[in-house]
Amino acid sequence: MSSERTAAQRRALQQAQRAAGAAEELVTRATAPIRRRGFPYRAPTVPHGVTVPEEASGLGAHYDTAWARDPLPTVLRAAIVEGPIRLAARVLADPEIVGTDRLADLQRLDETPPVIFTPNHHSHLDTGLMIRSIPRQWRHKLVVAAAADYFFDARWKATLSALALNAVPIDRSSTGRRSADLTRELIDDGYSLVIYPEGGRSPDGWGQDWKGGAAYLSGRTGAPVVPVFIDGTGAIYGKGMKRPKRGRTQVVFGTPLTPAEGESTRRFGTRIHDAVATLGDEALTDYWTARQNAAAGDTPALSGPAYTGWRRDWAVADRRRRGRAGRRRVSGTRRWPDL
Amino acid sequence: MPRPGFVLDVDKSTPPTLFWHGEGYRLEKLPADRSRIVYAPEPHDAIDDIDGAIRHALLNPIDADPLPAQLFPGMKLTIAFDDVSLPLPKMRRPDLRQRIIEQVLTMAADAGVDDVELIAALALHRRMHDFELRHALGDRIYDAFEPRGLLTQHDAEDPDNLAFLGTTPEGEEIEINKRAAESDLLVYVNINLVAMDGGWKSTATGLASYRSLRHHHNPQTMEASHSFMDQHRSELHKSNWRMGKVMREHGPKIFQIETTLNTDTFPDPFEFLSKREWEWKAKDRGLFLASSKSLDRVPDRMARKILHGIEAPHQLTSIQAGEVEAVHKVTTENVYEQQLVEVQGQTDILTMGIPYICPYNVHSIMNPILVMCTGLGYFFNLYRGMPLVREGGVVIMTHPTPNQFHPVHHPSYIDFFEEVLADTTDPHEMSKKWERQYAEDDWYRHLYKTSYAYHGVHPFYMWYWGSHGMQHAGRVIIVGGDPTTVRKLGFVPASTLNDALEIASDTVGRHPTITHVKTPPLLIADVK
Numbered sequence: 042m043s044s045e046r047t048a049a050q051r052r053a054l055q056q057a058q059r060a061a062g063a064a065e066e067l068v069t070r071a072t073a074p075i076r077r078r079g080f081p082y083r084a085p086t087v088p089h090g091v092t093v094p095e096e097a098s099g100l101g102a103h104y105d106t107a108w109a110r111d112p113l114p115t116v117l118r119a120a121i122v123e124g125p126i127r128l129a130a131r132v133l134a135d136p137e138i139v140g141t142d143r144l145a146d147l148q149r150l151d152e153t154p155p156v157i158f159t160p161n162h163h164s165h166l167d168t169g170l171m172i173r174s175i176p177r178q179w180r181h182k183l184v185v186a187a188a189a190d191y192f193f194d195a196r197w198k199a200t201l202s203a204l205a206l207n208a209v210p211i212d213r214s215s216t217g218r219r220s221a222d223l224t225r226e227l228i229d230d231g232y233s234l235v236i237y238p239e240g241g242r243s244p245d246g247w248g249q250d251w252k253g254g255a256a257y258l259s260g261r262t263g264a265p266v267v268p269v270f271i272d273g274t275g276a277i278y279g280k281g282m283k284r285p286k287r288g289r290t291q292v293v294f295g296t297p298l299t300p301a302e303g304e305s306t307r308r309f310g311t312r313i314h315d316a317v318a319t320l321g322d323e324a325l326t327d328y329w330t331a332r333q334n335a336a337a338g339d340t341p342a343l344s345g346p347a348y349t350g351w352r353r354d355w356a357v358a359d360r361r362r363r364g365r366a367g368r369r370r371v372s373g374t375r376r377w378p379d380l
Numbered sequence: 381m382p383r384p385g386f387v388l389d390v391d392k393s394t395p396p397t398l399f400w401h402g403e404g405y406r407l408e409k410l411p412a413d414r415s416r417i418v419y420a421p422e423p424h425d426a427i428d429d430i431d432g433a434i435r436h437a438l439l440n441p442i443d444a445d446p447l448p449a450q451l452f453p454g455m456k457l458t459i460a461f462d463d464v465s466l467p468l469p470k471m472r473r474p475d476l477r478q479r480i481i482e483q484v485l486t487m488a489a490d491a492g493v494d495d496v497e498l499i500a501a502l503a504l505h506r507r508m509h510d511f512e513l514r515h516a517l518g519d520r521i522y523d524a525f526e527p528r529g530l531l532t533q534h535d536a537e538d539p540d541n542l543a544f545l546g547t548t549p550e551g552e553e554i555e556i557n558k559r560a561a562e563s564d565l566l567v568y569v570n571i572n573l574v575a576m577d578g579g580w581k582s583t584a585t586g587l588a589s590y591r592s593l594r595h596h597h598n599p600q601t602m603e604a605s606h607s608f609m610d611q612h613r614s615e616l617h618k619s620n621w622r623m624g625k626v627m628r629e630h631g632p633k634i635f636q637i638e639t640t641l642n643t644d645t646f647p648d649p650f651e652f653l654s655k656r657e658w659e660w661k662a663k664d665r666g667l668f669l670a671s672s673k674s675l676d677r678v679p680d681r682m683a684r685k686i687l688h689g690i691e692a693p694h695q696l697t698s699i700q701a702g703e704v705e706a707v708h709k710v711t712t713e714n715v716y717e718q719q720l721v722e723v724q725g726q727t728d729i730l731t732m733g734i735p736y737i738c739p740y741n742v743h744s745i746m747n748p749i750l751v752m753c754t755g756l757g758y759f760f761n762l763y764r765g766m767p768l769v770r771e772g773g774v775v776i777m778t779h780p781t782p783n784q785f786h787p788v789h790h791p792s793y794i795d796f797f798e799e800v801l802a803d804t805t806d807p808h809e810m811s812k813k814w815e816r817q818y819a820e821d822d823w824y825r826h827l828y829k830t831s832y833a834y835h836g837v838h839p840f841y842m843w844y845w846g847s848h849g850m851q852h853a854g855r856v857i858i859v860g861g862d863p864t865t866v867r868k869l870g871f872v873p874a875s876t877l878n879d880a881l882e883i884a885s886d887t888v889g890r891h892p893t894i895t896h897v898k899t900p901p902l903l904i905a906d907v908k
Contacts, residue, residue, distance in 0.1 A: 139519055142474040146430060149695075296431075327527075328482075328520030329496070332489040 100199060102189040102212035102219055109203035110232075119181055121205050122172055130173035133285055134166055134277055137365055138174045140294035140320070144267065147297060153178040155233045156297060157266045159255045159313055161248055161321070161343060162237035163275035166285070168206055170271060171235050174292040179233040186211045186224060186236040186254075207232075211254075213240050221257070228262040238313070242280040246357035248343030256310035260300050266313050268295035270320035272364045275357075291365040293320045318343045325363045382422035385721030385903055390415035395657045397896060398668075399877075400733030401860055402746060402780045403683035404675040405653070405668075408877045415894040416727075418768075419656055420903035423642035424718050426695030430476075433699050434483050437637065441702030442710065447484065447635060450565055451491035458563040458632075459484060460499045460534075460587060464512045465739035466571045467641055468900075472691040476639050478518035480569050480699075484637075485521070497559055498525050500533040501568070501586030503593060504828070504835035505740070506789050507533045512743070532559075536589040536835065537825050545630045548622040552595035556631070557587040566632040571639050574762075574902060575715045576608040576617065578638045579708035580624030583631075590819055590837060595619060599807035602844045603851055607761040609904050611712065624704060637701040638711040641694040642718060643901035650690060654901050680784070687736045688743050716764075716904065723768065723905045728892030729884055730769035730853075731877075732759045734779035735900060740834065740842065745786040748865050749793050751779050753842040756849030756856065759897060765907040768895050772854040774884040776877070781861035781869075788832055792824045796839035797868070805870035807847040815840050854887045 099105070108114060130136060147153060156179060160171055168185055175183065189210035193199040202208035209227065211220045224234055236258075238251040259266045273290035295316050300309040318340045323331035325341075334340045346356050388394065396407035397417055410417070427433045438447040451457065461477045464470075481498070488496055498521070500508055513531065514522045525531035534557050535541060543561035545554040560566050560583070568586075572578045585593060595601075596619035604615035611617045627634070646653045650671070652664035660668070675683045698714040700707045736746060738754040746754070755777040760767065769775060785794045800814045815837060818824065824836025850856070856871040857880045866873040874880035884892065897905065 142478075142518060145472075145474050146428075150428075323520070327524035329485060329489070329524035332486055333494070336486075336489040336492070 100196065101193050102210045104189070104193045104199045104203070104210050106199075106203040106207075106209050109207055114204055115181075118204060118207060122180065126169050126205070127173050130166070130169045133287055134170055134274060134290040135288070136170055136174060137289070137291045138294075139291065141174075141176055143294055143296045144176060147265070148176060148178050155179075155182070155228050155231050155262075155264050157228070157255050157259055157264050158233065158235045158269050159238050159266055159317065160235070160269035160271050160292075161243075161317055162239045162241065163243045163246065163271065164278045164280070165242070166274045166278050166290075167237070167242075167271050168208075168235065170274060170290060170292060171269070172206070174294075175233075175235075182232050183207060184209050184224070184227050184232045184234055186220075186234060188213050188241060189220070190214060191241075211236075221254070224254075224258055225261055228258060228264050233264075234258070238310070243275060244280055245345075245353065246275045246279065246361075247345030247353070250344075251310060251314045253306050253310040256300070256306045256313060259298075260306055260309065263299070265297035265299050266309075267297050268313055268316035268320060269293065270295070270317050270324055272321070272324045273361070276361050289365050291324050293324050295320045314343070315340070324365070325360070382424050385419055385421035385719075387721065387723055388417045388419060389413075390417060397657060397898065398653065398733070399731075399778045399896075400735040400900075401778045402734065402751075403680060403687055403736045404780075405672055405733065406778070407657075407668075408778075410731075410877075410894055410896060411881070414891060415896065417896045417898055418721055418723055418903060418905055419898050420643055420654075420901040421718060421721065423644035423654075423694070423901070424697050426642055426644075426697060427699075430479060430696050431483070433696065434480050437699045437701040438483060438487065441635070441707075442700055443706040444635060444702035447567075447701070448487050448491060450633070450635060451488055451493050453492035453494070455493055455495065455564040456562065457488055457493050457496045457565050457567065458499060458560050459496065459567045459569065460501045460557075460560055460583070461516065461569040462571050462577075462582070462586070463500050463502045463505055463533075464508045464516070464742045465505060466577065467573045467692065467694060468737055468739060468742070469645070469688075469690045469692045470515060470742065471641070471694055472647075473515060474518055475516045476571055476641075476696060477516045477569050478521060480637055480639070481517060481521055484567055484569075496525075496530065498531045499557060499560060499587070500531075501582065502534045502536070503586050503588060504536055504590065504838050504841070506828070506832045506834045509743070509832060534587055535829055536593075537829050542589050546626045548626055550595075550619075550622060552619060552623055553591055554584065554623045554626050554631075555589045555592045556583065556627070560587050561632055563632045565635060567635045567637065569637050571641065572711050572715055573641060574609060574758075575611070575712050575719075575904065576614065578636075578711055579617075580620040580627070580704055581617070582636065583634060583704075584620045584623040584627060590835070592623070593841075594815075594819075594837075595623075597841045597844060599811050599844045599847045602807070602847045605761075605848060607763050607767070607848070609761060610764045621705075628704075634704055635701060636704040636707045637699065638707050639696055640698045640711055640714040640718065642697045643903075644694045645692050645901045647691065647693045680782070684736065684745070719902055719904045720764070720906045721903050723895075723907050726766060726770040726907065727768055727773065727895035728770060728888040729774045729776060729881070729894045730760070730767075731776045731894060731896040732778075732899070734759070734777050740838070741786070741789070744789045745784050746779075747785045747790055747793055748781050748783065748797060748869055749790075749839050749842050751777070751781050751858070751861075752869055752871075753845045755779075756846030756853070757842065758845075759899065760846070760849035760852075762897065762899065762903060763905045763907050767852055768897065768905050768907055769853060771852055772887070774855045774857060774887050774892075775849065775853045776857045776859060776874075776880045776884065777861075778859040778877070779861055781858055781865050783862060783865045789834060790839070791827055791833050792818055792821070792836040793834070793839040793842075796843075800839075801868050801870075805843075805850075807844050807850070810840065810843065855884065857883055 185208045187208035192202040193210040239249040270293045277288040278285035319335045392412045396409045399408045541558045543558040568582045570578045601615045606613045700710045819837035821836045827833035828835045858866045863873040
């Protein structure tokens with residue numbers, strides 16, 4: 042029985058090989074006239090001893106995303122954002138969005154100014170969640186700073202990221218001006234920016250060192266920085282997880298910040314970091330406790346406890362329990378007669 | 381540049397005027413050549429940097445030290461704030477109270493103040509629902525203070541939590557919230573919608589007990605206030621100020637924060653309600669037709685839900701903080717600046733459309749007592765100098781005035797309507813005969829303390845509120861009102877405005893002058 046099956050498989054394989062050979066022959070015949078004509082109809086041959094300089098790949102930080110901001114992709118993106126992205130964020134992460142009232146003054150202006158959102162970063166879900174949570178005034182003119190080496194390393198990923206998220210590549214490995222210039226120009230054109238100052242997802246559930254890109258861009262463009270704390274996405278689809286696990290999240294928006302007169306980028310960056318840390322404290326405790334902790338310099342660090350090893354992982358679990366994901370669901374509140 | 385208010389003399393080319401009619405509105409044609417309409421000034425420009433203005437006011441108070449200098453570790457800090465009766469309609473989030481209290485709390489945290497409590501200054505109003513507290517204070521403050529029991533609502537019937545501060549030379553007793561009285565600093569956060577709000581009234585009324593309030597919430601005081609909006613001629617104001625003097629000597633140190641709003645009252649798609657009729661565009665006319673016809677056809681509860689869902693876009697025009705009287709002086713000037721409209725002379729007939737809302741029926745029903753209070757207590761008193769209508773003239777209101785009451789919010793109103801008004805409509809008589817019985821009723825007291833009911837004595841206060849208007853007007857007519865209910869109030873029902881004018885002719889003759897106050901938006905007629 043098994044030998045019969047092996048013979049059948051062998052026959053199928055032979056047929057496939059024959060078909061592939063026929064196809065190759067067909068292509069060879071069809072292109073023969075061009076090959077016969079040679080250069081310039083064909084690629085030039087390289088002389089011996091000559092090294093051809095490597096051509097820019099057009100991927101990574103060099104990927105040009107301008108097409109994604111043309112009218113048609115913009116309309117398509119609006120449909121993607123309002124449809125699948127919002128739905129996925131809701132189904133997977135059930136976000137509770139708080140603190141948008143802190144943006145009321147900016148929303149009230151005749152022309153809503155572009156802003157820079159600076160959330161902490163624990164998961165790929167963060168971007169979808171941010172797009173879902175950002176108020177309407179900014180949502181449809183938003184670009185997302187995405188790692189060039191991760192989201193733009195292959196053509197299909199780059200196209201998808203640019204189309205669905207309006208992502209722009211940020212080079213994490215070097216400090217080239219290209220990424221900074223591009224984002225600055227976009228902000229000047231009225232686009233708001235989501236940028237993760239940590240540069241990448243948290244490997245262990247705690248925050249990483251903050252980079253100064255957001256503070257620098259704010260200083261250069263005058264766009265206010267809106268600190269944002271996202272709680273709970275690490276448990277849903279954190280780094281290293283193979284598939285997402287449904288859960289509950291909270292997105293806390295903070296008061297917009299602008300660099301003070303004479304404030305250096307480094308100091309402003311620290312202020313943004315501290316604001317996000319205070320929002321993180323607010324998400325776990327309450328507004329008043331967070332304010333008191335901030336005033337006393339006791340705000341828990343985003344980077345977690347100083348110790349290492351299993352105790353650090355243990356502390357992550359404890360922190361998640363105290364966040365929205367760990368809170369008990371409360372049934373509907375008592376209602377009075379509706380008269 | 382916002383246009384000031386003005387008085388329009390009605391002629392044949394004047395389009396019909398919008399009259400509020402409870403949970404609806406209609407257009408009425410006023411007789412040409414003898415009618416005039418008082419229009420409110422357009423909303424003044426709001427302050428752009430609201431947080432900056434709040435901070436500036438707290439750091440640069442009037443006749444007081446900056447707030448941070450008054451805060452120290454170990455102190456007892458109480459923050460009291462105006463309740464759901466202000467502003468009207470409720471303002472869009474974030475509410476000003478939230479914005480101000482967040483900054484006060486930030487300064488308190490920076491100063492290391494741990495003992496902080498927040499109190500809703502209800503006086504004898506109903507307690508605020510959780511969603512109303514959340515709206516006024518924001519989720520952050522609510523979630524931080526309410527679960528710990530640090531966000532409370534003033535209870536004027538809890539003897540253990542009241543403190544007696546003293547008596548004025550006129551014998552007025554002052555008893556206020558104990559926590560507020562025993563604080564090292566009482567910060568009061570006020571929203572000033574009309575000129576009578578704020579000042580000592582915030583604390584001497586908002587945090588007081590019945591024992592204290594009865595000294596100025598009575599027919600004598602109300603009848604002697606000409607009007608509530610004119611401090612110099614308001615007995616209510618004077619009484620509160622006398623109490624304030626005692627509080628200054630024997631009460632807590634007070635840091636008063638007062639704010640004024642512009643009159644940007646209705647958001648899209650109800651913006652046409654604030655516009656002058658001849659400036660209505662096709663869109664406004666379409667919206668008027670669609671909304672008025674829909675509101676007429678939907679059930680009352682749905683109409684209420686729609687209208688009480690309106691969140692006004694009004695915004696901050698000024699904020700001042702510091703010593704109570706000095707602050708209130710500036711506040712009053714700012715209110716006048718926004719709301720005053722100069723009007724020449726009085727009129728024979730004053731007309732007014734009574735809207736769906738007044739300070740005492742937020743998220744509730746405008747019952748017949750409140751219709752009377754809104755018309756004769758509030759709108760009639762929107763004057764400075766002298767009343768818009770001459771003594772013995774006629775007041776015509778438009779409102780359906782159904783015999784409907786909210787059983788949770790206004791339980792004592794129901795009995796007041798059935799029992800007290802069946803006996804008398806005279807404020808003095810009911811004050812002597814019935815007030816104490818209602819004020820000291822254990823069931824009303826229980827509902828006030830534990831449910832969401834106005835105090836048992838509250839319907840009396842509403843009736844007294846209109847006593848100056850009742851005393852002044854020769855006749856009061858309600859157009860479109862339920863005849864039985866209107867008659868029980870002691871007024872005359874009429875089916876249409878023309879019928880009402882016909883009925884009024886018995887009192888003011890065949891060719892009376894008519895003045896219509898088009899409010900909301902709020903205005904104060906400065907009658908010369």
